[in-house]
Amino acid sequence: MxxxxxxxxxxxxxxxxxxxxxxxxxxxxxxxxxxxxxxxxxxxxxxxxxxxxxxxxxxxxxxxxxxxxxxxxxxxxxxxxxxxxxxxxxxxxxxxCETRSHWLSLLEKAKELFTHKFSHFAAMKEEVIAQVTGLSLEQAQLANNREYGEPISWLGVDKGKQEFIEWLTEQGGHVLQGGRFLHLSGFCNKGEALxxxxxxxxxxxxxxxxxxxxxxxxxxxxxxxxxxxxxxxxxxxxxxxxxxxxxxxxxxxxxxxxxxxxxxxxxxx
The missing domain is CATH 3.40.50.1000 (HAD superfamily/HAD-like)
Structure with missing residues (x-):
């Protein structure tokens, strides 16, 4: 069957x-x-x-x-x-893959190298998440309730963005470009889950x-x-x-x- x-x-x-x-x-x-x-x-x-x-x-x-x-x-x-x-x-x-706390620690280190070049959900107020996503405040609260990875908003130029992605990859992260954000997590993906x-x-x-x-x-x-x-x-x-x-x-x-x-x-x- x-x-x-x-x-x-x-x-x-x-x-x-x-x-x-x-x-x-x-x-x-x-x-x-x-x-x-x-x-x-x-x-x-x-x-x-x-x-x-x-x-x-x-x-x-x-x-x-x-x-x-x-x-x-x-x-x-x-x-x-x-x-x-x-x-x-x-x-x-x-x-x-690893939990969110692991990737938040890595992003704290990244701030020393890429100062003011990016932001991410855990560093944003939920009102800001709502604004950048178009979600309601209630939906933004749900979006910030992450368990395994972290969405990142790149604020710099494209060249620096690639350097940022490469650095995260060297540290063991896996970065995917979504419709609005970069998504940092472990080496998991929708294909393996499928x-x-x-x-x-x-x-x-x-x-x-x-x-x-x-x-x-x-x-x-x-x-x-x-x-x-x-x-x-x-x-x-x-x-x-x-x-x-x-x-x-x-x-x-x-x-x-x-x-x-x-x-x-x-x-x-």
Whole structure:
């Protein structure tokens, strides 16, 4: 037996880049649920942010947070708790990299070399986070409730930005360019998390095949867009589509955000 699983980025993909609305994709989301095709929210966002959105979407499936740092599986979702998972509250959690405190310590050291060249969420007031992201104050509080990585706003010139990224990499960090921010974490990514969860689906549900579909719009989605069986790149109003190494099995939407998500995914399905 074969099953499809959809792994989707949020900001700029399922959610509109400016308004964060998912209205244009709601009808298809309902159809996917009826057809028993899981939609896995796969994002740089925090657990708190995703839990709020899951309630809004009535999504009961596992979700991937902070660019693949951890997978949260609702307890009892699979017949057996995966061996690699820890059990916390109502979830089985698979963790793939170091916690936020490790990266905050590294950024303190970086301030000595890159003075006044960057800021990051832990150093910002939540009112400022709301301003730079377009989120409400309540949403900004959720966005700052990070567990594994740290979003960074680069304030200097592009040349210095590359030097900054290289320095963080030399210190053991992994830096991804998102739609708005640099994201610093360990060497985890959405692609490895996708592969782990797809394998778990296949084993736990005793399937002959899992067909994965990844949807994203920016650089921090590339790993899962490369890893999935099929990839849908969502056009962005603010940046060019990310470039992939794969030569087949990928599509680029004609429209932006959730409109492109809806029309593009319908063509793939």
């Amino acid at each position: 074969s099953r499809k699983v959809v792994f989707t980025d949020l900001d700029g993909s399922l959610l509109d880049h400016d308004s964060y609305s998912h209205k244009a994709a709601d009808a298809l989301l309902e159809e996917l649920e009826r057809d028993q095709i899981p939609v896995i929210l796969t994002t740089s966002k925090t657990r708190a942010e995703v839990e709020a959105l899951r309630l809004e979407l009535d999504n009961r499936h596992p979700f991937i947070i902070e660019n693949g740092a951890a997978i949260y599986i609702p307890k009892g979702y699979f017949p057996v708790k995966p061996e690699a998972c820890i059990e916390v509250e109502d979830f089985w959690i698979a963790e793939f 592969a782990w969860l797809a394998a778990e689906y296949k084993t736990q549900w005793n399937l002959s095949e899992i067909k994965t579909i990844a949807i994203g719009d920016s650089g921090n989605d590339v790993a899962m867009l490369e890893k999935a069986d099929l990839a849908l790149i969502i056009r962005s109003p603010v940046h060019a589509p990310p470039k992939l190494k794969r030569l087949r099995g990928f599509f680029i939407s004609e429209e932006f955000g959730p409109r492109g998500w809806n029309s593009g995914l319908r063509k793939i399905l």
